[in-house]
Structures are given as C-alpha cells and as structure tokens.
Amino acid sequence: MPQRPFPAVLEAAAPRDLRDLMVWPWFSLAKTPRHQPIRLDHATVRLRVEPAGSLGIATVWDADVLIWAVSQIVEALDAGLTPGARLEAPPRQILRFLGRGTGRSDYARLRAAFDRLAATRVETSLRAPLPEPARFTWLDGWETTGNGVCLTVPEWLSAAARERRVLRLDPAYFGLTGGTARWLYRLVRKMGGRQRGGGAIGLRRLHARSGSRVRYVEFVPRIRRIAASGLPGYRLTVERGGGEERLRFVRHPESPCPSTQGCGLAAEELGRSEWEERGTSPCRITGHRPADSALSSCPASEIRPYNFITSLYNRLLAADSPNPAPVDDSSGRPWRRP
CATH class of the missing domain: 1.10.10 (Arc Repressor Mutant, subunit A)
Known part of the structure; x- marks a missing residue:
C-alpha cells in the first residue's frame, strides 16, 4: 500500500537548506534552459548533473522547492510529527512560502520546476560508498491530488533532513x-x-x-x-x-544569525530571575557544553x-x-x- 502523504502545510516553517546542496554546483544558474551537463572533479568529490529530454537542468530557482520540502520536514519533526517522503500541499502555500506570486504564470513555472527536478539526473561520489557513485534525481515523482500537489522526495533527502544536516536561510x-x-x-x-x-x-x-x-x-x-x-x-x-x-x-x-530567533516574550521586571538558588548557574561550564552548531540557540x-x-x-x-x-x-x- 502506498505511503499516505504527509500534509506539509506548516506555515510557520523557517527556510532551511541541506548543507550538502549549498557548496557544490548542483543547479543551473541561468534562466534559459541549460542542456550542457555540469561536471566537477574536486579532490575526493566528483559530480555530474545532466538533463533528461528537452527540459534542461533544474535551476537554482527550482531548488527552492527542495528548500520548501526540507523546511517542512524539519518543522514537522520539531512539532513532534513524523513526516514521510511524500509531502502534500496546495500549490498556493508553496508559492507563498517561496515569496512568489499566485498568478497563472507562477503556477506554470512551479509545475515546470517539478518536471525539471524529477528529470534532472545526478551522479556523485559525495557521501557515496566507494567505488560506486550515487545516482538519483531531485524528485522521485510528483502528482496532483484533491488537496493540491504531492511530491515524493528521495530517501537521502528526507534522511538528511531528519538528521538535521541543515542550515537556516535568511528569508x-x-x-x-x-x-x-x-x-x-x-x-x-x-x-x-x-x-x-x-x-x-x-x-x-x-x-x-x-x-x-x-x-x-x-x-x-x-x-x-x-x-x-x-x-x-x-x-x-x-x-x-x-x-x-x-x-x-x-x-x-547587526545581523542576527538566521539559525536563531527571539522567543517573542516580553522581558520581566529588571533584575528578576527565575532561578531561586543563589550562587548556582543552570549553565554548564565550557568543557561540558555540546559542540556549537548552526542549529543551536546558544551563541558561538x-x-x-x-x-x-x-x-x-x-x-x-x-x-x-x-x-x-x-x-x-x-x-x-x-x-x-x-
């Protein structure tokens, strides 16, 4: 039985991107279709990205869809939910998350992005067990449903999101x-x-x-x-x-780290503390602190x-x-x- 789609409609989700997708040339940077493959051979990392058919390689604007998917998965985990690899949402909500309009042309471009993400073929040695490279597409598939659109993201993408290998982006x-x-x-x-x-x-x-x-x-x-x-x-x-x-x-x-945000609560009376025991701090000493990460609310x-x-x-x-x-x-x- 197919897995039931997860309703990815968490509007409070902050934009997050996978770390592995942020430093390598996975996507075309041009708005015109690119049919020439992208190749990189850098130290131990090798990759090849090529289109299927006449659609061209997925662009850096198409990659916004993956940012939306990762953001929904992480936000769902933070809320105690269990998202799967199939995410379902109204296209309007996806467009609003990406800061785009909701006109007919915007829906058409979003649909074209789904097609390119599902058709672009990637081969890479990054995180692949040697000597065989990993081969995948950015989306395993997509379809329209009664509730909007259902995207099936690759298992490696949902696994990376579950393991919090992500960074928060500035909106x-x-x-x-x-x-x-x-x-x-x-x-x-x-x-x-x-x-x-x-x-x-x-x-x-x-x-x-x-x-x-x-x-x-x-x-x-x-x-x-x-x-x-x-x-x-x-x-x-x-x-x-x-x-x-x-x-x-x-x-x-003056710019706050996008990995942290205020709690939104007003400050109490000056000088008051919720800690009653004097001389004891709830903070651990430096040697006992966990390694700082971009997902931690503690300052570096x-x-x-x-x-x-x-x-x-x-x-x-x-x-x-x-x-x-x-x-x-x-x-x-x-x-x-x-």
Whole structure:
C-alpha cells in the first residue's frame, strides 16, 4: 500500500537548506534552459548533473522547492510529527512560502520546476560508498491530488533532513533575482557559519565551484557587482592576497544569525530571575557544553587567534586572524544511498 502523504502545510516553517546542496554546483544558474551537463572533479568529490529530454537542468530557482520540502520536514519533526517522503500541499502555500506570486504564470513555472527536478539526473561520489557513485534525481515523482500537489522526495533527502544536516536561510534569500547571487549566498552561508571574522575563497576556485558556463573574465565582474550590493546578512569584499584575488565574507555585526530567533516574550521586571538558588548557574561550564552548531540557540564560543582545525581537504583559520585562509568544511563522509 502506498505511503499516505504527509500534509506539509506548516506555515510557520523557517527556510532551511541541506548543507550538502549549498557548496557544490548542483543547479543551473541561468534562466534559459541549460542542456550542457555540469561536471566537477574536486579532490575526493566528483559530480555530474545532466538533463533528461528537452527540459534542461533544474535551476537554482527550482531548488527552492527542495528548500520548501526540507523546511517542512524539519518543522514537522520539531512539532513532534513524523513526516514521510511524500509531502502534500496546495500549490498556493508553496508559492507563498517561496515569496512568489499566485498568478497563472507562477503556477506554470512551479509545475515546470517539478518536471525539471524529477528529470534532472545526478551522479556523485559525495557521501557515496566507494567505488560506486550515487545516482538519483531531485524528485522521485510528483502528482496532483484533491488537496493540491504531492511530491515524493528521495530517501537521502528526507534522511538528511531528519538528521538535521541543515542550515537556516535568511528569508530575504528568496528575493535575490540573479542566479549567481542566489548560489553565492548559499555558499557563503555554508562556509561563513558563525565565524566572527568570516572567511575567504579564491575567485578562480569560486568560478570552478559555481558550474557557471560564463568565462572567468565575465564571472569576476558579476562577483564584484554582488559584493558591492552585498548579500542578506553578509558584507562582501574582493581583495588580493596570497597571489590571487579572493572574495572575503563576514556577517554584518547587526545581523542576527538566521539559525536563531527571539522567543517573542516580553522581558520581566529588571533584575528578576527565575532561578531561586543563589550562587548556582543552570549553565554548564565550557568543557561540558555540546559542540556549537548552526542549529543551536546558544551563541558561538569565541575562537582564539590562530586556532587551526586541519583535515585532509578542509582548512579553517580563526576569525581573529587578519588573513583568513579559504574555508571549506564540506564533508566527504559516505552519502546515504536510497
């Protein structure tokens, strides 16, 4: 018997994206159909994305549907519900979540996004048990129902959402109109994390990561224009260091981390505390605290200058350093196969 669809109509869901989808070129950045495959061979990560038929590769705007699905799954788990891989909702609610209109053309574009996500074929070594790569499509299928539309997401996607391998996005992300700006925000959000001093990445490496069809000499002016206008919650600068130009990104001091939000409750009388026992704090000492994550409501611990965490393909330089090295904490752990 087919699994009963989960009613994915949680309007309070905050936008969340899978970490693995934020730093690699999974989607086309152009609004015109792309039929040329996307290929990347980076250290231990290899991927190939290609279209099926005449639809073209799924775009970074189509990927908003996956953000909606992940957000609904995580929100349902937070509410104590048990969502499955089949999500059902009225198209109007999906469009509203994505900050889009609800006219006839908007519904047509949403339907086209479903088709491209279901038709785009992906092959990657990321999280795949060697030597065989993982092969999948972004959607296992979709259909219209009496309650709207039912999307069947791949098992690996729902598993990643259940394991909270996600980051919260600034809702202003949906207002970004350029494909390169959308892709860059997700990469900066993943690489920047909560580092006080942000991070940096070389422009040539950035160009390779984008999967863009434009040449490097055309790509750099786009990055400069985006840096001049900024991205939601981040300040960007293009600088020269280490013999190459690189993009440096840092969170706006006044911008709250999108992974946390206020409780909405008014403050009590000044000086009052709910803790009656004097001299005892409910907070654990630093050594007993769990590792900080983007999903924690606790503030990030201060990083001492020149504190390095080094692994094979990942280098993290402390935020206090004036010359941060390129940041890349993407993982090469085995992909959970369907």
